[in-house]
Amino acid sequence: MEETTQLAPPQMVQGDPRTLTLLDLNARFLPHEQFRQLVANIQRDGHLTSTPLVWNDTDSGRLIVLSGNHRTLAAIEAGLEQIWWMQIDQPLPRQRQIALQLSHNAIAGQDDPAILKELYEELESVEWRQYTGLDDKTLDLLEKVDVASLGEVNLGSDPCPYASRLPGTARCLVRPLPLAAGGEPPAAAHRRP
Numbered sequence: 001m002e003e004t005t006q007l008a009p010p011q012m013v014q015g016d017p018r019t020l021t022l023l024d025l026n027a028r029f030l031p032h033e034q035f036r037q038l039v040a041n042i043q044r045d046g047h048l049t050s051t052p053l054v055w056n057d058t059d060s061g062r063l064i065v066l067s068g069n070h071r072t073l074a075a076i077e078a079g080l081e082q083i084w085w086m087q088i089d090q091p092l093p094r095q096r097q098i099a100l101q102l103s104h105n106a107i108a109g110q111d112d113p114a115i116l117k118e119l120y121e122e123l124e125s126v127e128w129r130q131y132t133g134l135d136d137k138t139l140d141l142l143e144k145v146d147v148a149s150l151g152e153v154n155l156g157s158d159p160c161p162y163a164s165r166l167p168g169t170a171r172c173l174v175r176p177l178p179l180a181a182g183g184e185p186p187a188a189a190h191r192r193p
Helices: 032-045 069-077 094-106 113-122 126-131 136-144
Strands: 011-015 053-057 062-067 083-088
Touching: 032 069, 032 126, 053 094, 062 069, 062 083, 062 094, 069 083, 113 136
Parallel strands: 053 083
Antiparallel strands: 011 083, 053 062
16 A cells, blocks of 8 residues: 555535546446435435535546445436535546445445344334335344344454544444344444444
């Protein structure tokens, strides 16, 4: 990793999503049904509720979407004339562009099945349940979650080793997780409320 310079803070920019250049090569794909749901959600909300990351390539004059390509395309299809995005204006070597793109896709976390089930069951209307975009496979797994059988995770002496680095009043919460195959607890999960 030869590029160790920290990025300048991205600027929040509002503009026409049609002026953005989508990636030619994007490892992330979105099944058709999920894309349709994303378009429907954006139409219902009237705007994006999470922002794409865009790089201002001053050499080519293009605004390149490094992260949020499907969201940008869905916004266009939903008929939005203006969206907000985070924009990096400093030069980025190709290696850093790729690393940013891949990290935004890969570092996404995982759902705690018990909490996911609890939250999903709180949704009373079919419309809001559909809005979540949870697929049949995930919903089938939720049906099998038995909250009563969840085991406590053995976290050793320090359940939140990075708690001292959390800003302000942020706390580290550790919740019981279901046991993995073989009865072993999964790796500890840390959440910031």
